[in-house]
Amino acid sequence: GENVEQHPSTLSVQEGDSAVIKCTYSDSASNYFPWYKQELGKRPQLIIDIRSNVGEKKDQRIAVTLNKTAKHFSLHITETQPEDSAVYFCAASISGGYQKVTFGTGTKLQVIP
Protein backbone atom coordinates (compact mmCIF):
# COMPACT_ATOMS: atom_id res chain seq x y z
CA GLY A 1 0.00 0.00 0.00
CA GLU A 2 0.87 3.66 -0.07
CA ASN A 3 3.41 5.06 2.37
CA VAL A 4 3.73 8.81 2.97
CA GLU A 5 6.64 10.31 4.87
CA GLN A 6 6.55 13.90 6.08
CA HIS A 7 9.35 16.15 7.35
CA PRO A 8 10.03 17.94 9.56
CA SER A 9 7.82 16.89 12.45
CA THR A 10 8.18 20.34 14.05
CA LEU A 11 9.10 23.69 12.53
CA SER A 12 9.56 27.07 14.16
CA VAL A 13 9.87 30.22 12.08
CA GLN A 14 9.85 33.94 12.73
CA GLU A 15 6.80 35.85 11.62
CA GLY A 16 7.29 36.98 8.03
CA ASP A 17 9.68 34.17 7.14
CA SER A 18 8.86 31.27 4.83
CA ALA A 19 8.08 27.71 5.87
CA VAL A 20 8.56 24.57 3.79
CA ILE A 21 7.18 21.12 4.57
CA LYS A 22 8.20 18.13 2.47
CA CYS A 23 6.54 14.80 1.79
CA THR A 24 7.42 11.69 -0.17
CA TYR A 25 5.10 8.94 -1.35
CA SER A 26 5.70 5.41 -2.56
CA ASP A 27 2.85 4.46 -4.91
CA SER A 28 3.40 5.79 -8.43
CA ALA A 29 -0.35 5.38 -9.08
CA SER A 30 -1.18 8.16 -6.59
CA ASN A 31 -2.42 11.20 -8.46
CA TYR A 32 -4.09 13.47 -5.90
CA PHE A 33 -2.15 15.23 -3.13
CA PRO A 34 -4.08 17.33 -0.63
CA TRP A 35 -2.72 19.34 2.28
CA TYR A 36 -4.71 19.79 5.46
CA LYS A 37 -4.33 22.27 8.30
CA GLN A 38 -5.44 21.34 11.78
CA GLU A 39 -5.63 24.01 14.45
CA LEU A 40 -5.52 22.96 18.08
CA GLY A 41 -8.69 21.12 19.06
CA LYS A 42 -10.22 21.47 15.60
CA ARG A 43 -10.83 19.22 12.64
CA PRO A 44 -8.40 18.96 9.69
CA GLN A 45 -9.38 21.25 6.84
CA LEU A 46 -8.15 21.27 3.26
CA ILE A 47 -5.97 24.26 2.44
CA ILE A 48 -4.66 23.34 -1.01
CA ASP A 49 -4.36 20.31 -3.25
CA ILE A 50 -2.54 19.34 -6.42
CA ARG A 51 -3.13 16.71 -9.04
CA SER A 52 -0.46 14.79 -10.90
CA ASN A 53 -1.00 16.64 -14.18
CA VAL A 54 0.17 19.88 -12.54
CA GLY A 55 3.65 20.71 -11.24
CA GLU A 56 2.80 23.69 -9.07
CA LYS A 57 -0.25 25.38 -7.64
CA LYS A 58 -0.49 28.63 -5.73
CA ASP A 59 -3.16 30.23 -3.59
CA GLN A 60 -2.16 33.57 -2.10
CA ARG A 61 0.61 32.86 0.45
CA ILE A 62 0.59 29.08 0.06
CA ALA A 63 1.91 27.00 -2.80
CA VAL A 64 2.44 23.33 -3.44
CA THR A 65 4.94 21.73 -5.80
CA LEU A 66 4.95 18.18 -7.10
CA ASN A 67 7.78 16.14 -8.57
CA LYS A 68 6.25 12.92 -9.91
CA THR A 69 9.57 11.45 -10.96
CA ALA A 70 11.05 11.75 -7.50
CA LYS A 71 7.69 11.07 -5.82
CA HIS A 72 7.82 14.08 -3.58
CA PHE A 73 5.71 17.16 -3.00
CA SER A 74 6.12 20.20 -0.80
CA LEU A 75 4.06 22.91 0.86
CA HIS A 76 5.44 26.45 0.87
CA ILE A 77 4.03 29.18 3.08
CA THR A 78 5.41 32.67 2.53
CA GLU A 79 5.16 35.70 4.81
CA THR A 80 4.09 33.53 7.71
CA GLN A 81 1.69 34.93 10.29
CA PRO A 82 0.87 33.76 13.84
CA GLU A 83 -2.46 32.36 12.59
CA ASP A 84 -0.49 29.94 10.39
CA SER A 85 0.55 28.12 13.57
CA ALA A 86 -1.06 24.67 13.35
CA VAL A 87 -0.35 21.06 12.43
CA TYR A 88 -0.13 20.45 8.69
CA PHE A 89 -0.74 17.06 7.10
CA CYS A 90 0.17 15.99 3.60
CA ALA A 91 -1.64 13.10 1.96
CA ALA A 92 -1.57 10.98 -1.17
CA SER A 93 -4.39 9.15 -2.88
CA ILE A 94 -5.72 7.85 -6.15
CA SER A 95 -8.52 10.06 -7.41
CA GLY A 96 -11.77 8.39 -8.29
CA GLY A 97 -14.72 6.52 -6.91
CA TYR A 98 -12.67 4.19 -4.72
CA GLN A 99 -10.58 6.76 -2.95
CA LYS A 100 -8.30 5.86 -0.08
CA VAL A 101 -6.12 8.56 1.36
CA THR A 102 -2.84 7.95 3.18
CA PHE A 103 -1.72 10.76 5.47
CA GLY A 104 1.70 11.82 6.58
CA THR A 105 2.39 12.04 10.30
CA GLY A 106 2.06 15.81 10.43
CA THR A 107 4.23 18.89 10.93
CA LYS A 108 3.65 21.20 13.86
CA LEU A 109 4.37 24.72 12.64
CA GLN A 110 4.98 27.47 15.17
CA VAL A 111 5.19 31.05 13.93
CA ILE A 112 6.94 33.24 16.47
CA PRO A 113 5.70 36.85 16.54
Next chain:
Amino acid sequence: DAEITQSPRHKITETGRQVTLACHQTWNHNNMFWYRQDLGHGLRLIHYSYGVQDTNKGEVSDGYSVSRSNTEDLPLTLESAASSQTSVYFCASSDMRGGAGAPDTQYFGPGTRLTVL
Protein backbone atom coordinates in the same frame (compact mmCIF):
# COMPACT_ATOMS: atom_id res chain seq x y z
CA ASP B 1 -25.28 23.99 4.22
CA ALA B 2 -23.82 20.52 3.90
CA GLU B 3 -22.03 19.24 6.96
CA ILE B 4 -20.64 16.20 8.74
CA THR B 5 -21.40 15.69 12.40
CA GLN B 6 -20.18 13.29 15.05
CA SER B 7 -21.65 12.28 18.36
CA PRO B 8 -20.86 12.18 21.14
CA ARG B 9 -18.07 14.77 21.15
CA HIS B 10 -16.62 13.33 24.34
CA LYS B 11 -17.03 9.87 25.81
CA ILE B 12 -15.57 8.13 28.83
CA THR B 13 -16.11 4.40 29.08
CA GLU B 14 -14.71 1.39 30.85
CA THR B 15 -12.59 -1.44 29.53
CA GLY B 16 -14.68 -4.20 28.01
CA ARG B 17 -17.75 -2.11 27.22
CA GLN B 18 -19.19 -1.80 23.74
CA VAL B 19 -19.14 1.75 22.40
CA THR B 20 -20.67 3.20 19.24
CA LEU B 21 -19.59 6.51 17.74
CA ALA B 22 -21.98 8.13 15.30
CA CYS B 23 -21.13 9.93 12.05
CA HIS B 24 -23.70 11.67 9.85
CA GLN B 25 -23.05 13.60 6.65
CA THR B 26 -25.27 15.68 4.42
CA TRP B 27 -22.69 16.17 1.65
CA ASN B 28 -24.36 13.41 -0.40
CA HIS B 29 -20.99 11.64 -0.52
CA ASN B 30 -20.52 7.99 -1.40
CA ASN B 31 -17.19 7.60 0.46
CA MET B 32 -16.99 7.66 4.24
CA PHE B 33 -13.96 7.06 6.45
CA TRP B 34 -13.06 6.63 10.09
CA TYR B 35 -9.63 7.69 11.39
CA ARG B 36 -8.02 7.75 14.77
CA GLN B 37 -5.53 10.45 15.70
CA ASP B 38 -2.79 9.86 18.22
CA LEU B 39 0.32 11.92 18.91
CA GLY B 40 3.15 10.94 16.60
CA HIS B 41 0.93 8.84 14.33
CA GLY B 42 -1.07 11.37 12.38
CA LEU B 43 -4.37 10.12 11.02
CA ARG B 44 -4.66 6.37 10.74
CA LEU B 45 -7.44 4.74 8.76
CA ILE B 46 -9.70 2.37 10.71
CA HIS B 47 -12.51 1.48 8.29
CA TYR B 48 -13.99 2.96 5.15
CA SER B 49 -17.02 2.59 2.90
CA TYR B 50 -17.62 3.38 -0.76
CA GLY B 51 -21.39 3.11 -0.57
CA VAL B 52 -24.37 1.47 1.04
CA GLN B 53 -23.63 -2.08 2.24
CA ASP B 54 -19.92 -1.66 1.42
CA THR B 55 -17.31 -1.69 4.20
CA ASN B 56 -13.54 -2.20 4.15
CA LYS B 57 -10.79 -2.57 6.73
CA GLY B 58 -8.10 0.04 7.10
CA GLU B 59 -4.64 -0.24 8.62
CA VAL B 60 -5.80 -0.32 12.27
CA SER B 61 -9.15 -2.13 12.11
CA ASP B 62 -8.68 -4.71 14.89
CA GLY B 63 -11.32 -4.26 17.59
CA TYR B 64 -13.52 -1.98 15.46
CA SER B 65 -16.46 -2.56 13.13
CA VAL B 66 -18.68 -0.41 10.90
CA SER B 67 -21.91 -0.83 8.98
CA ARG B 68 -23.38 1.28 6.18
CA SER B 69 -27.14 0.98 5.85
CA ASN B 70 -27.69 4.35 4.15
CA THR B 71 -25.67 7.06 2.41
CA GLU B 72 -25.61 9.49 5.33
CA ASP B 73 -24.39 7.39 8.26
CA LEU B 74 -21.34 5.29 9.14
CA PRO B 75 -21.35 4.34 12.84
CA LEU B 76 -18.12 3.00 14.35
CA THR B 77 -18.41 0.30 17.02
CA LEU B 78 -15.73 -0.71 19.49
CA GLU B 79 -16.73 -4.26 20.31
CA SER B 80 -14.92 -4.44 23.66
CA ALA B 81 -13.18 -1.19 24.49
CA ALA B 82 -9.50 -1.34 25.45
CA SER B 83 -7.25 1.36 26.94
CA SER B 84 -5.24 1.31 23.72
CA GLN B 85 -8.32 2.67 21.96
CA THR B 86 -8.20 5.91 23.90
CA SER B 87 -7.87 8.43 21.10
CA VAL B 88 -9.53 11.16 19.07
CA TYR B 89 -11.71 9.73 16.33
CA PHE B 90 -12.50 11.59 13.12
CA CYS B 91 -15.07 10.71 10.53
CA ALA B 92 -14.67 12.03 6.99
CA SER B 93 -16.51 11.85 3.70
CA SER B 94 -15.65 12.49 0.06
CA ASP B 95 -16.91 11.86 -3.44
CA MET B 96 -15.17 11.79 -6.82
CA ARG B 97 -17.93 14.01 -8.20
CA GLY B 98 -17.87 16.24 -5.14
CA GLY B 99 -21.53 16.04 -4.17
CA ALA B 100 -22.08 19.29 -2.30
CA GLY B 101 -18.31 19.87 -2.09
CA ALA B 102 -15.16 19.74 -4.21
CA PRO B 103 -14.24 16.49 -6.03
CA ASP B 104 -12.08 14.11 -3.99
CA THR B 105 -11.81 16.50 -1.04
CA GLN B 106 -12.25 14.81 2.32
CA TYR B 107 -14.46 16.76 4.72
CA PHE B 108 -13.91 15.95 8.36
CA GLY B 109 -16.29 15.88 11.27
CA PRO B 110 -15.45 17.72 14.52
CA GLY B 111 -14.07 14.59 16.17
CA THR B 112 -14.92 12.46 19.20
CA ARG B 113 -12.53 12.27 22.11
CA LEU B 114 -12.81 8.79 23.60
CA THR B 115 -11.26 7.79 26.90
CA VAL B 116 -11.22 4.14 27.96
CA LEU B 117 -10.51 3.64 31.67
